[in-house]
Amino acid sequence: MAAVGAGPTLDRMTARASEATPRGRPVPVPRVTPSTRGYTLAAALACAAAVGFGLYAEEGRRALGRSWDVALLDLIAGLVFVGAGAAVFLWRPANRCWWLLVASGATWFLGTLAGVGYDDLAMVGFVTISWHYYFLAHLLLAFPTGRLPARRDVVLLAAIAAVLTVKSLVRLLLYVPPDGTGCQCAQNRFTGVDDGRWYNLAEATFPWVISVLFALVVAEVVVRWAHSSGAGRRMLTPVLIMSAAVAAQIAYSQVIRQELAWAVVRSQDLFVLVVGLRAIAAYSIVVGLRRTGQARAAMAGAVSELDADPARLTAALRSALEDPSLEVLPASSDAVPSPPPGRAVTVIEGDHGPLAALIHDEALLEDPGLISAVTAAIRLTTDNERLRRELQERLDELAASRVRIITAADAERRRIERDLHDGTQQRLISIALQLRLALARAEDAEDPNGRRSLGLDFAVRTAVEELAGAVGEVRALARGIHPAILTDAGLQAALESLVDRSTLNIRTDLDVAVEPSAGAASAAYFCVSEALTNIAKHAHASDVVLQARGRPGAVEITIADDGVGGAAETELGSGLSGMRDRLAAVGGSLTVESPASGGTRVRVVVPCA
Amino acid sequence: MRVVLADDSVLLRAGIAELLRLDGLDVVGEAGTADELLEQVRATVPDVVVVDVRMPPTHTVEGLVAARRIRQQWGSAVGILVLSQYVETRHAVELLAEAPDGIGYLLKDKVLRPEDLGEAVRRVGSGGSALDPSVVSHLLRRRRDDAGLTSLTPRERDVLALVAEGRSNRSVAATLFLSEKTVESAITRIFDKLGLGEDPAAHRRVRAVLTWLQG
Numbered sequence: 001m002a003a004v005g006a007g008p009t010l011d012r013m014t015a016r017a018s019e020a021t022p023r024g025r026p027v028p029v030p031r032v033t034p035s036t037r038g039y040t041l042a043a044a045l046a047c048a049a050a051v052g053f054g055l056y057a058e059e060g061r062r063a064l065g066r067s068w069d070v071a072l073l074d075l076i077a078g079l080v081f082v083g084a085g086a087a088v089f090l091w092r093p094a095n096r097c098w099w100l101l102v103a104s105g106a107t108w109f110l111g112t113l114a115g116v117g118y119d120d121l122a123m124v125g126f127v128t129i130s131w132h133y134y135f136l137a138h139l140l141l142a143f144p145t146g147r148l149p150a151r152r153d154v155v156l157l158a159a160i161a162a163v164l165t166v167k168s169l170v171r172l173l174l175y176v177p178p179d180g181t182g183c184q185c186a187q188n189r190f191t192g193v194d195d196g197r198w199y200n201l202a203e204a205t206f207p208w209v210i211s212v213l214f215a216l217v218v219a220e221v222v223v224r225w226a227h228s229s230g231a232g233r234r235m236l237t238p239v240l241i242m243s244a245a246v247a248a249q250i251a252y253s254q255v256i257r258q259e260l261a262w263a264v265v266r267s268q269d270l271f272v273l274v275v276g277l278r279a280i281a282a283y284s285i286v287v288g289l290r291r292t293g294q295a296r297a298a299m300a301g302a303v304s305e306l307d308a309d310p311a312r313l314t315a316a317l318r319s320a321l322e323d324p325s326l327e328v329l330p331a332s333s334d335a336v337p338s339p340p341p342g343r344a345v346t347v348i349e350g351d352h353g354p355l356a357a358l359i360h361d362e363a364l365l366e367d368p369g370l371i372s373a374v375t376a377a378i379r380l381t382t383d384n385e386r387l388r389r390e391l392q393e394r395l396d397e398l399a400a401s402r403v404r405i406i407t408a409a410d411a412e413r414r415r416i417e418r419d420l421h422d423g424t425q426q427r428l429i430s431i432a433l434q435l436r437l438a439l440a441r442a443e444d445a446e447d448p449n450g451r452r453s454l455g456l457d458f459a460v461r462t463a464v465e466e467l468a469g470a471v472g473e474v475r476a477l478a479r480g481i482h483p484a485i486l487t488d489a490g491l492q493a494a495l496e497s498l499v500d501r502s503t504l505n506i507r508t509d510l511d512v513a514v515e516p517s518a519g520a521a522s523a524a525y526f527c528v529s530e531a532l533t534n535i536a537k538h539a540h541a542s543d544v545v546l547q548a549r550g551r552p553g554a555v556e557i558t559i560a561d562d563g564v565g566g567a568a569e570t571e572l573g574s575g576l577s578g579m580r581d582r583l584a585a586v587g588g589s590l591t592v593e594s595p596a597s598g599g600t601r602v603r604v605v606v607p608c609a
Numbered sequence: 610m611r612v613v614l615a616d617d618s619v620l621l622r623a624g625i626a627e628l629l630r631l632d633g634l635d636v637v638g639e640a641g642t643a644d645e646l647l648e649q650v651r652a653t654v655p656d657v658v659v660v661d662v663r664m665p666p667t668h669t670v671e672g673l674v675a676a677r678r679i680r681q682q683w684g685s686a687v688g689i690l691v692l693s694q695y696v697e698t699r700h701a702v703e704l705l706a707e708a709p710d711g712i713g714y715l716l717k718d719k720v721l722r723p724e725d726l727g728e729a730v731r732r733v734g735s736g737g738s739a740l741d742p743s744v745v746s747h748l749l750r751r752r753r754d755d756a757g758l759t760s761l762t763p764r765e766r767d768v769l770a771l772v773a774e775g776r777s778n779r780s781v782a783a784t785l786f787l788s789e790k791t792v793e794s795a796i797t798r799i800f801d802k803l804g805l806g807e808d809p810a811a812h813r814r815v816r817a818v819l820t821w822l823q824g
Binding site: 212286418421422425426429430433434436437440464467468470471475479484485487488489493496497500501505 | 617618620621623624628631663668669670694695696697699700717718720721723743747750751753799
């Protein structure tokens with residue numbers, strides 16, 4: 001044991017480190033910008049690994065005659081952790097495990113220094129040789145979030161760090177190289193004692209202590225695994241098995257094999273086993289973290305299925321998070337319930353206070369990214385729902401305002417019609433009448449002289465004729481604005497009246513059983529009027545059928561002609577599309593069938609109570 | 610001939626009343642509402658009432674409703690001449706459906722032709738009919754495809770229309786510048802062609818024509 005002599009043991013199983021004094025160096029982990037980090041990092045790692053291994057293997061062969069396979073195993077044992085750290089860094093840059101993996105791998109190589117032939121450098125390796133245990137423990141406890149979930153974990157890690165510090169200090173200050181033997185680092189410039197009693201005691205105690213502490217680490221992981229369910233448990237399982245295996249290996253190599261000298265495995269084989277376990281542990285950790293990535297991917301997929309229906313939201317989240325007992329509580333519940341053991345409550349905060357509360361498996365907290373993905377999804381969903389609700393409210397408001405506008409316009413039309421009939425028309429007739437009477441009086445007054453004022457007579461008669469014309473125009477205008485018959489006698493009478501006035505030859509079959517509301521009746525009336533006007537203008541029809549049927553809750557009116565057909569709605573005039581709007585406002589509908597082969601059928605449906 | 614006049618426009622009512630008086634008719638009462646009209650009729654029992662269709666409070670068909678009540682109460686003893694701001698065939702048909710005797714339905718514009726208005730009032734007051742030409746033309750148009758109607762000569766159609774208005778032979782003859790004899794024979798031919806069994810000279814021929822027109 002060139003490096004440390006007979007007494008001290010190498011903490012890790014660089015089995016032939018005493019025979020081989022490789023000159024290892026930690027593989028650098030370059031930090032690069034996230035945009036280019038993927039390939040740059042991979043290339044740099046590959047180059048550094050190749051160069052490092054080349055130097056390392058060559059030095060080992062030249063100085064110690066060590067075979068290349070041992071150097072390779074030692075290298076692999078460190079590099080698998082560095083590589084795993086790089087992989088995590090690439091895939092999950094937000095996850096803090098990457099630096100623990102890298103640190104664990106890098107510190108592995110510290111021990112390699114102990115085997116080099118240069119005093120101070122070898123001393124550095126000799127002193128720090130066990131520190132990779134710290135990072136391994138930290139990694140196992142902090143997996144998968146990279147954070148220590150419980151205070152006792154911090155205490156445990158602090159204990160490990162303390163033990164390692166003590167060991168390092170003991171090695172630094174109390175190690176007295178056996179005279180004339182041991183490593184080339186015989187000169188311990190830091191030591192202040194003459195004999196190695198304290199050193200030997202500490203070195204004998206350390207394996208027991210570190211084994212116990214690692215057993216506690218495993219116990220902690222087991223407890224956490226037991227409290228997890230679903231995704232959390234699946235994620236932890238490989239790590240649990242690996243940490244148990246690593247702890248067992250530590251116990252075996254540190255205590256059983258070295259202290260109790262009860263070896264069933266040759267040290268060369270044990271080293272292969274250690275490297276293999278480390279490789280599998282690193283792989284398990286990466287795979288475990290990939291699992292949470294998959295959960296997030298599932299989450300992202302679930303977002304598209306999310307909707308505001310609480311049942312479906314809950315189902316989607318349960319399936320995405322693989323937590324069948326997950327519950328979504330509405331934001332209105334003031335008091336956040338205290339969760340049962342093993343469960344956690346996450347309150348989803350929106351811009352205006354809490355949106356919802358999730359009761360879920362505590363394990364999900366181990367990936368804060370997952371919970372933030374869920375939070376984002378729920379925010380998205382509730383935002384979506386809020387927008388949808390607002391949109392619907394606006395649509396309802398618009399529909400209501402359209403009804404109000406149409407109703408007001410209808411009322412206004414009726415008022416104008418009445419004013420025209422009972423105001424303007426009456427006055428015009430009245431004026432004409434007064435003119436006539438004035439003429440009659442004038443004639444009476446002038447009669448005694450036997451003369452008739454022909455000029456006056458003509459003027460008055462002309463004025464009366466003009467006024468009569470004006471009365472006729474006002475009547476037509478009033479009818480165009482609102483047919484009085486609709487108010488007087490209802491839709492059926494108004495339709496009959498339309499038919500009476502039409503120049504078309506119309507066959508009718510009218511049975512409006514229940515009178516629609518004033519607005520609906522008026523919309524239907526003007527629709528039919530417009531349709532008949534269009535037929536008269538464009539259809540060249542010889543036969544027109546107007547049918548009206550009262551059905552439960554609706555009146556259905558059909559205007560069919562045998563004309564040229566092929567009337568696109570645009571050609572039917574803006575009048576009819578205006579009618580469509582009016583009908584829609586009263587809850588009615590308008591359909592036009594006008595095949596190019598001929599004939600047009602306009603169907604008007606208006607609701608009635 | 611005693612007349613009661615109902616119209617909610619005071620000025621127009623006064624004008625019509627004066628016009629009727631100038632024409633030698635005796636306007637014994639004036640009313641501004643349907644209720645007032647019924648009171649006046651009760652008080653005076655005139656030969657004829659002249660009533661506007663649109664009257665307070667709703668300005669829809671109050672005049673028609675009042676006319677119907679007068680008809681129910683006094684029968685054809687009180688003739689009814691309805692004036693309307695606009696012509697609806699339906700209103701006319703409803704009004705004349707039972708019996709056209711002593712019933713008239715004219716566009717209000719007719720007051721501008723005092724001689725026509727006076728004649729119509731007299732006709733209705735003496736148990737005859739007076740139907741606005743526009744109503745008649747609508748009714749004729751409804752039956753334009755009827756074989757009987759298409760077999761009429763244009764002249765016969767004109768005669769038929771005037772008969773439907775409720776005019777006497779003399780009035781028809783005067784309007785169309787024909788002799789009364791010519792009108793009489795035309796009416797006989799028309800009744801044959803339309804297959805109307807009634808005696809064309811009889812007082813009830815208007816009813817027969819209107820019944821036929823309504824199909």
